[in-house]
Amino acid sequence: MKRVLVASMLLLLAACESRRENPMLSEKEISKLASEEENFWLQVGESKTLSPDNTQIGFQQVVSDSRCPREVTCVWEGRGDIRVWLKPQLGDSAFAEVFISGTTSAADTCCHESTTALGYKITLLQLDPYPETTSQPQASAYKALLKVARQ
Secondary structure: OHHHHHHHHHHHHHHHHHHHHOOOOOHHHHHHHHOOOOEEEEEOOOEEEEOOOOEEEEEEEEEEEOOOOOOOOOOOOOEEEEEEEEEOOOOOOEEEEEEEEOOOOOOOOOOOOEEEEOOEEEEEEEEEOOOOOOOOOOHHHOEEEEEEEEO
16 A cells, blocks of 8 residues: 555656646747637736627736746645736626646646636636746736636
């Protein structure tokens, strides 16, 4: 039993380490994803109008970024949390928080969590810049690749 547990832990660590080596998509891959109508980049403070009902969505702030830096081996991969707002043409605004787990990027198909607000499903596909041990990014430097779908 102890051997099985140790073997399982080693496999888990190896899988986490292999994802960390190159967790981000290339610019070409990102451009392809972002060119689809429902996927787009927003920087902190930016907004976009969604079709067909002219609801606006904006990236208000990074709530927290505890993702494990690339150069570090962590027990927990951490996560990045952001707050977005939605404002329909008529009616009250809504706020939603959406997060991305540690080394997850837009290239991953298994690990994205979504939230729902005002009839839209919002998924954070990628949050840049990815943490480094040498410096902490300024709040205004963050950009989020969002996938937004009408439900």
